Every structure is written in C-alpha cells, then in structure tokens.
Amino acid sequence: MTQRNGKAATLSRRAKWMLTAAVIGAVSVPVDMVPPAAAQSYRFTQVEIEGNQRVAGETILSYAGIGRGQNISAAELNDAYQRIVASGLFETVEIVPRGSTLVVKVSEYPTINVINIEGNRALKDEDLQNIIQSRSRRVYSPALAEADAATIATAYEQTGRISATVTPKIIRRSENRVDLVFEVAESKVVEVERISFVGNRSFSERRLRRALQTKQAGLLRMFVRSDTFIADRIEFDKQVLRDFYASRGFIDFEVLSVNSELTRERDAFLITFNIREGQPFRFGEITASSDLSEVDPEAFEQAIRIREGQGYSPQAVENTIARLERLAIQKGLDFIRIDPQVTRNDRDLTLDVDFRVVRGPRIFVERIDIEGNATTLDRVVRRQFRTVEGDPFNPREIRETAERIRALGFFRKADVEAREGTSPGQVIVDVDVEEQPTGSLNFGLSYSASSGPGAALSFSERNFLGRGQHLNFSVNTGADNAVSRFRFAEPAFLGRNVRFAFDASYAVSDDQDDELYKTHRIRLQPSLEFPISENGRLELRYTLEEDRLYDYTGESNIIAAEAEENALIASKLGYTYSYDTRTTGLNPNAGIVFRFSQDFAGLGGDSEYIETTALLGGQTRVWNEEVTLRAELEGGALHMLSGNSRVTNRYTLNGKMRGFQPNGLGPRDPAEDDGEALGGNMFAVARFEAEFPVGLPEEYGITGGLFADFGTVWSLDNTDNGRVDDDFNLRSAVGVSIFWTTPIGPLRFNFAAPLMKEDYDEEQTFDLTISTRF
Template identity: 70%
Template sequence: MSRFARGNLGRRGRAKLLAASVFLGAAGSATLMPHVVQAQTYRFSAVEVTGNQRVDASTILSYAGIARGEAVSAARLNDAYQAIAASGLFERVELVPRGNTLVISVTEYPTINRIAFEGNSRIKDDDLATIIQSKSRRVYSPSMAEADAAAIVAAYEQQGRLAASVTPKIIRRSENRVDLAFEIVEGAVVEIERISFVGNRAYSEGRLRRALGTKQAGILRRIIRSDTFIADRIEFDKQVLRDFYTSRGFVDFQVLSVAPELTRNRDGYLLTFTIREGQQFRFGQITTVSDLAEVDADEFQRAANIRPGQVYSPLAVENTIARMERLATRKGLNFIRVEPRVVRNDRDLTLDIEFAVTRGPRMFVERIDIEGNATTLDRVVRHQFRTVEGDPFNPREIRESADRIRALGFFSRADVTAREGSAPDQMVVNVDVEEQPTGSLSFGLSYSEVDGPGAAIAFTETNFLGRGQLLSFRIDTGTDNSTSRLVFAEPAFLGRDVRFRFSALYAETDGRFNSRFDTRQIEISPSLQFPLSESSRLELRYTLGESNIRRYEGNAQIIQDDADRGALTTSKIGYSYSYDSRRNGLDPNSGIRLEFNQDFAGLGGDLEFIETTALIGAQTMVWNEEITLRAEFEGGVLSMLGNQDSRLLDRYFLNGKIRGFEGNGIGPRDLSTPDNEALGGTMFAVARFEAEFPLGLPEEYGIKGGLFADVGSVWNLDNNLSGVDDSFSLRSAVGVSIYWNTPIGPLRFNFSEAVKKKDYDRTQNFDLTISTRF
C-alpha cells in the first residue's frame, strides 16, 4: 500500500470546532443586520445547501428541520447542526446565516476504496473481514471504524492477547475516496501462570485444576490454548466447579469469588477461586407416594435405582425421575409427573427423597419446528425426540432431547425451547441450531508394539450427507503390514433406536509372525446394535472373510500345514453383550464394564468353530480422587467343531494384553525348530492391575505416574505334535508407567520386568503406546 499522510478523524474535536463556527457566523450576521430587533432570532426566506454530492439537498433540509419564514433562534440553529452531523453522512457541517438566506455547507464522508489489515499474523485477513462492519464501496464512518477496531481487539482477547491494540487510519485518494487501514499490534498471549483455590478441604488444588477447562501455562503453552486468560471461560469454570461438587454430595457448595490478578510484568494472570465447600450429604430414606388411584406407589418405588447411604447426586435423582415417568408411559398413564421432595437432615448429613407421582397439566405437543439446519436433515434432529406431534407434553423429555441433540456433535449451538401454540393446551417446541464442520482428513504417524512405526491417512465424516451417518476410511501402513478399513454406520436404522454398522477390511502382512511368512485377510461385517437397558447394549453381527498364509519359510510343521490349506473362507454369526455402569451416572468416581462375545462359524465357509471371549473391568478413585485404581480380567476360548484343527491366524497370542513380553513372546511354541516358533493357543486368561497417581509435578505438564502388574497365560493346541509345548503356565510382569497427556494424544511409557516366564519366552522392558482409559 502506497504511503500518504494518514490521520485519525477525530469527530469529537470537529464537533466542537464546527459548533463554534455556527455561533461565530450567527454573531457576524447580527452585526450586519442592525434592523433585527432581537439579535438571536432570524427569519430565512431561502435555505441554500452547498457541498453535497451524493446526498440530496432535500434530505439535508429534512435533517435540519428549518422551514422558510420560521422564526429561528441561535439555539435552534445549533440543534439543526447537531441533527445533520448526527446523520453520520458528513465529515464537516457549517450553518452560516447570510442575510435572509441560510447557507448549509457540508463535506460528505468519502467512500471506502479498499480495506487493509496491517501487522496481523495470528488472525487471517479473511477472518478479520468477517468481524468488521465497514465495507468497500460504502461511506466511511469514523464511529464505525472505531467500533470495528474494538471488535478486532475483542477477537484477540478471545485468544488471550489482552495487550492487542488496533488503530484505524485512512489514506486519501482522488474523487473523495479513502483506503481504510487497521494497524494491528497483536501483543503477546497473556497466560494463566497460576490457578489457586481458597476454601477447599475435601479436594486438593491439583484435583480441582484437572476439572477446570482453564489450565495453567505449561511446557506446551504454544500449542495448548486453554492456558490463555479468557474472561468468558471463567463463568464456564465456575459452573464446572458447581457440577463437580454437587455430583459428589456437596449441596451447599458456592463459588464466592474469582479474582484474576495481573503479574508484575503484565504477561500473565494469577487466578484465585474462593469457594465454600460445605458438608457432603448422602441419600437417606427413599420413598414414593401418590394420590392417584391408578398409580401403584410400590411399583414405582421399585423403579428407583437409588439406595440409602449412597453419596447424593442430582443426576441420580434425575435418572430415577426419568425411569418412573417412562414406567408411567409404558403403563399407558399420560400426563404423569414425578416431583422430588427433599428433606434435609443436618444432624446425620442425609437427604431424604420422596418421589411424589402426580398428574401434570393436560398439554400436548402441537408441532416441532427446526431452524438453522442448513445441512442436517430434519429427521436426524427429530429422531432425538422421544415424543412426536400429538403426544403429551413432558418438559423433562424436552430437556433430555435437547441434551441428545447437543451430544450429536453436529451443531456448535443447539437451543430447544417451548412456547404456547394455537391453544393454551398446545405447545410448540422450537429447535434452533447452528451447523459446524463434521468431517476431518488426517495424516499422521503411528506406533504399534507389534507392528512398529507406521503412517496413516484417515477420512471421517460423522454427518454424511446431513443424514447423521458415519463414514470412515482409513489406511495404515507399517514396517511389515498395511491395512485398509471402511466403516459406515446408521445410528437410527429404519427410524428406530437401532444402530446399523457395516465394515470392510483388507490387510496384508509381510513377516508378521517371526518374519517367516506373509498373510492376507479380507473381511466384511454388517451388524445391528440396540439398547437393552440404560446401561446395557446388545449387538448382532454377521462376518464373512477369507484369509491365508503365504510363502512360509520356517520349519514348524503345524504352520506349514496351515499354509498348505491355502485360502479359507469364514462365515460366522455372533453377538456381543456390553454393560457399562458409567452410563447411569450414579457414581462419578467408580464404574464397571462387562463385555461378552460369541461367534459361531459354520454357516457355509470352510471353518466350523465357536469362539467365546469375555472381559470385566472396574475402576475407582481413592484418596480424595488423587489415585485411580483399575482392574481387568479377560479370557477367551476357541473351540473347533467337526474334527477340524485351528489355524494359527485364528488362535490367540496375547499381543498387547500382557506387558513385559514382546509380540508373540509367550504361549505355545514348537521347540523342535531353531527359533522356537510361536504357534498361539486356543485358550487365554489375563488379569491386569494398575494404579495411576500424581508425581508432584505441575499439573500443566500433564505427566502422571503409575504402577502395574499383569498375570496371564495362553495355552492349548488341538493339533499338537511332538516337540510342542502348549501347557498352561502363568506368566507375570510388573512395572512402572509414565502417562503424558500431549496434543497428539495420551502417551504411555511402560518400563517392565518379567517376573515369571518360560526359558523360551521373549521379554520386553520398554514399550510406548497410545494410552487408553477405562
């Protein structure tokens, strides 16, 4: 941009100057008109407008409001000046009486030729252009330019750059045009150096800091944006603290104040939350009452999933109310409402809950209006409602539907409200949403304990064609393998609460097992999943696949026999039952997870077998939620049918299931071969125990420690030959872990030592994995 003299248009200073010129002009006219009896009163037979180019003279006269022949005082002239100047159309305004003629002289604001941003690097020009109101080919307005500068500063404040400043400047061009430039000084990010708490007794500062969305500045501060000071986020954090404490029984919890304080160098904030915890309450007596003849209070009482002595949780109360109201719906009882009545017992710190089953007002859902969904189809949003037009109106169900809409992840904003419809007993539900991107294309590096380093490319769309469907395609390449996987999922199959999923897999390995042979696998699998209860799911599936072993170069007769069988087809049906207590939200610190799977092969294909696997896991947090304890038990059995022998590709190797050993490092082996080649087993059982705890490092580093102990075994072969050891023998390993939450994902470094092993087992003292949470 060429450089001309730049200047700020100070409107307030011009107003004072021009107002003075009006009065000076009026005084001069009074000396030239001695016949006027009262020097401050004028009558104009004509009004002349000069200097206007785009604005009509009639428009200017309408702003002035002075009629011909009307008696006009000096104060009225000043009012006329103020009205014209306030229109925002003129850079200069003068009202000069000349005898019987009032001359209104104006200079119009120039037209904006172009808009430029200078000094910005953190926010792009295109993004800044959407923030400001000034536009090219429109009239320049100093007040609007100042407002635009303030809006740009606010955008930088959202990024934690509180020292940002923006100065609007103009460059004069020909034909009454200007270039508008915003000179931006972005400033440094003002980080949160320290978050502290006053008044906390039950939980440490570290535990409370982990619950907040705002984080302290850490070693990855240039990547993690949650460590910047954003005022709006503080209100969110206050609500997070309230939810944290109330879900743990602290019903009197209060955030008394939040005090942000700038450091001495003004480059960081010290954030202090002053809180009042109060006492922790537990559930006392749980009763159900009703004055409705058609309601059996005892039956509704059995629907309550709260037990006396449990720590009080509002979510548990809400879940019980929802269960009771669903029970009423199943029994054909409409307009039933359940009201919780709480009795506080300060002496023993309990809350007695009485669920009163009453009849609510007779109101119906007239219609559901959906707005803002430019991409997502209406039916995707409507499926989140358990009610339709004409059903009884239930405010609780509407709130739950709003939560389900937000949980889709398709919208950046989703507001669900209800208003009166065409009649007092008719309600209209309004859904106002704002779309957000739902697709992603990622490239990255990966590491697997079995396959080593590799690269990956993945495309995922969670709202395919606006239908709420999932479409995912991923290609992984490792040192000795490549895998391609396609997944499609419809969460509302045939308009019901049934999830349909289709997956396709193609995988090849080059020396996957001891670098002795290659494998190829092709597989497709459609499945249906539906809920059985609040905490359990059932999946039905069918799998059709083909796999084979190629180019075997080893000496194990069992593996050679598998290779000689060539490519075999597997056709199987199966089911999976899963239970997760965390879904009901009764205890935020503990959870139980159960999985049971069975597959039956033999519906066509070359193989006949029954495969059964099971897993049960539990987690709890102790010592004021500073230490997390986990335990998992897992096992599986592969039972071949029709006098068939199992194949190496179908057997278990415990890769990734027990630490301290290499991939294929334990289990049955052919001891007659030079390398004691691994064969896998048809049975396995594993128990894993671990504890995760803080190391005393600053929480912003995201580093925690852990201890673990694994014990298990894989055994049994149905085609045993001489020289093969497939006996049951426990292996165990202990070790320490380092957990590190990084922007690329939670990493886990395991340092292990095998305690119990076989002489031919292959141990591994270190591995790096992507950490998974219970």
C-alpha cells in the same frame, strides 16, 4: 480515528464554531434597536444545500427538520445541526444563515475502497474480515470502524492476548475514496501461571485443577490453548466447581469470589478461587408417593435405583426422574410429572427424597421449528426428540434433547427453547443451530520396533451428506504390511434407534513371526446395534471373511500343515452384549464395563467353530480422588467344531499383557532356539493398575502408575503328538508406567519386568503406546 497521507477529519468543533459565528453575525446589531425575542429567532424563505453528492437535498432537509417561512430559535437551529451530524452520513457540516436564506454545507463521508489488516500473525486475515461490519464499496463510518476495532481486540482477548490493541486508520484516495486499515499490535499471550484455592478441605488443589477447563501453563504451553487467560472461561469454571462438589454431596458449596491478578511483569495471571465447601450429604429415606388414584406408588418406588446411604448426587435424582417419567408413559399415564421433595436432616447429614407423582399442566407440543441447518437434514435433528408434534410437553425432555443435539458434534452451537404457541395450551419448540466442519483428512508417519516405519492416510466424515451418517476410509502401511479399511454407519436405521454399520477391510502381511509366512485377510461385516436397557446394548452381526496363510518357510510341522490349507472362508453370525455405567452411573468416581461376545462359524464356508470372549472392568478413585484404581479381567475360547484352528485365528495376548514381545508368550514350536509362536485356543488375563500424581506440577500433565498383569495363552488342537507344550502355564509381570497428556494424545511409557514365564518366552521391558485408560 486517525488517518494517513491526508488531512485529519474534523467533525463538530469547527462546525459548531462556524455556526456560533454565523448566528452572532446574523444578530450583530445594537441590542436596544431590536426586541429581545427578535434577536433569538429566524425566518428563512429558502434553504440551499451545498457539497452533497450521493445524499439528496430533501433527505438532508428531513434530517434538519426546518420548514420554509417558520420562526426558529438559535437553539432550534443548533438542534437541526446536531440531527444532520447524527445521521452519520457527513464528515463535516456547516449551517450558515444568510438573511432569509439558510445555507447548509456538507462534506460526505468517503467510500471504502479496500480494507486491510496489518500486524496480525496469530489470527488470519479472512477470520478477522468475517467478524467486522465495515465493507468495501460502502460508506465509511468512523463509529463503525471503531466498533470493528473493538471487535478485533475482543477476538484477540479470546486467544489470551488481552493487551492487544487495534487502531483504525484511513488513507485518502482520489474520487472521495479511502482505504481502511486496522493496525494490530498483538502483544504476548497472557498465560495462567497459577491456579490456587482457598477454603478447600476435602479435595486437594491438584484434584480441583483437573476439573477446571482453565489450566496452568506447562511445558507444552505453545500448543495448549486452555492455559491462556480468558475471562469468560472463569465463569464456566465456577459452574464446573459447583457441579463437581454437588455430584459428591456438597449441597452447600459456594464460590465466594474469584481473584485474577496480573503478575508484576504483566505477562501472566494468578487466579485464586475462594470457596466454601460445606458438609457432604448422603441419601436418607427414598420413597415414591402420589395422590392420583390411577397411580400405584409401589410400582414407581420399585423402579428407583437410589439406595439409602449412597452419596447424594443431583444427577442421580435427575436419572431417577427420567426413569419414573418413562415408566408413567409405559403405563399410559399422560401429563405426569415427578416432583422430588427433599427433606434435609442436618443432624445425620442426610437428605430424604420423596418422588411425588403429580399431574402436570395439559400442554402440548404444537410445532418444532429448526433453523440454521444449511447442510444437516431436518430429520437428523428431529430424531433426537423423544416427542413429536401433538405429544404432551415435557420441559425435562426438551433439556435432554438439547444435550443429545450438542452431543452429535455436528454443530458449533445448538439452542433449544420453548415458547408459547398459538393457544395457551400449546408450545412451539425452536431449535437454533450453527453448523461446523465434520470431515477430516489425515496424514501420518509412524515407526514401530516390530514392523519398522509406516505411513497412514485416513478420510473421515461424521455427517455424510447431512444425513448424520458416518463414513471412514483409512490406509495404514508398514515396511512389510498394509491394512485398508472402509466403514459406513447409519445411526438411525429405518428411522429407529438402531445403528447399522458396514465394515470392510483388507490386510496383507509378510512379517509374521520373523517373515516365516505371509498372510492376507478380506473381511465384510454388516451389523445392527441397539439399546436393550438404560446401560445395556446388543450388537448383532454377520461376518464373511477369507483368510490365507502361504509361503511358509519355517520349521514348525503345525504351521506347515495349516499353510497347506491355503485360503479358508468363514461365514459366521455373532452378537455382543455390553453394559457400561462409566457415563451414566450414580457414582462419579467409579464405573464398570462388561462385554460378552460370541461368533458361530459354519453357515457355509470352510470353517466351523464357536468363539467366545468376555471382559469385565472396573475403576474407582480413592484417597480424596487422588489415586485411580483399575482392574480388568478378560478371557476367550476358540472351540473348533471341525478341523483345527490356525495360527492366524488363535490368541496371542498382543496388547493385552505387558512385559512380553508381540507373540512373545504361549506355546512355541519348537520350544528351543527361539521357536515359532503358535498362539492358543484359549486365553485369560487379569490386569491391575494404580495411577497417582508424582509430585510434578499438574500443568505438565504427567502422572505415574504401577501395574501387575497375570495371564496366559494355552490349548492347541494339534500338538504334534504331544511334542508342543500347550498347558496352562501362568505368566505374570509387574512394572511402572508414566502417563503424559500431550496435544497429540495421551502417551503411556511402560517399564515392565516379567516375574513368571517360560524359558522360551520373549521379554519386552519397555514399550510406548497411546494410552487407553479405562
């Protein structure tokens, strides 16, 4: 500890020297005149305390432990001195024997006046003030100040500035006060220059680096925090590698060592993972068995989704255990546990798994205690539990509950642990959470080639009033259009696993098809969504909307007739069934998504129709997971029960097919001279895509892609007596894509060339979008 503008503080050296001198002086008589024992012992009839201001003399005596009239040795006198110093209350301590009087002179530590942090730029004062323990108007402690300096240095290490130094200093003030100053030398961020692997045969370094949280420094290093060296993150990455290989059947995988070396310039690290992959295993024979009389093993075996020959995955085993335990509950079997017995077959590299249905211990959940949720209501956390007080205790269910609580995104930390209850057959589940901000206010500017400059304002709260509800309000404006939207969602409607949402929007535009007409639309939509299977969900909704088409100035007889209707009100019921295995499937490299929707309009209002849409998509990785293949099939049909459809309700394939401008393909009226886009009552599109590395360093976040789109829009209720071509005319386009992962989001550059088109279609060879990869 150093100080500025004041005398340096001295603690033990001077005090020990004075104590030694005092003891020598007290016994400075000829040795032959005093017995040896008398030369080493003292007796004090009184003790005087000098220099204390805040600390009472009795307190100092209690630290010293010296009683009046008792014999003490020089060693015991030194021990008394050490105890007073160890109290941490005094800057200097002197013990001077004066005959039968013991004089204790102390100088108390000063009081902290203010605490300042100097030299910090990367971390804010208020953030650092919150992590130190020294406080203004408290007694200054050198040991505590040193500990605070180490804490600040650790905070800088977490940002990658491992060479940062923090020096605590004091400035003497009047009335025994000091200013405590932490002088920070931040140093430069130490980046990760290179991540390499030794021992990998099945997967390339590029693929393994994509799985790690630590990244190599790239072009956008000033914005990316994951490319800074943080020692704790390396430990996390080791576990990530284990999970990566285990999910692909490499059950013998090991991280033998991790070497982190500084470069010669000491501004970057070279990290090398030394690994042993082992051999990939597949599932062998899959069975279910039990010795319990009330259990039918065949019923449990039929519920298993794992099949022989699939790549082994611990997640697949966990999913099966959860499914079988839920089946046991449905059958009214309590305290049932699934114990997987794995038999290893090294000859054919398979693992036989027998899911044993056994009786578990009779342990009940006595109580669930929740702490740390200052804003979030208890019920928001409790509804993540599938068990309540009094239910049988299931350790696996507690682990899954912890994951669900973390997935809420409301908490910076969420720990769920079980401890012994008031009796051996009961447990108490403790939930300790630390909340984090859940609201955001965003401003943005944009520019589009079709609609010009625009601005956006949005407010979002993911934990409204601590109830776990979602609230969002946004306004997006362009040169000639504006969209306002309000959305509210309750994820546990009436305490059930049912999501209630209310969506309201208002949109106006006067740039449709080169400003030939104006539109406005008001929509109100309440909905309910709930799971119906492990991967399936069903949404039920009601929609009330008003659609206006007015101020038409074009030449199309079809649109002119539609504009005469002015405002139309649609009242409709609808549903959407979705099936998604991308996050819960057994194959970590593949997944499918399927959505089927229908809306029935005619419950009042002016429109009567049935609208049906469907989407089927799939993704897989090939060639040692270096290349990602995606395919999507999508279609829709608008069937009018009365009247004709309107251009504002028909399909246009905008955003669904590349190579064509917005409203650039489909029936037009008239077809010649850049006619006006009409859209169609039906559409179909098939999109195929491959994404692959392009040879650039992985840390740049740039990959390439090839795509081919096939699709069209057709069918009209009114073709103006056959003058407009609304036949099924297939279009196609091919092209290349550049994917760039940036701090503002994944960007996608598409360069397309239409192969099949009509003469009146409008092409678009380039577009830039936010990437929405499968």
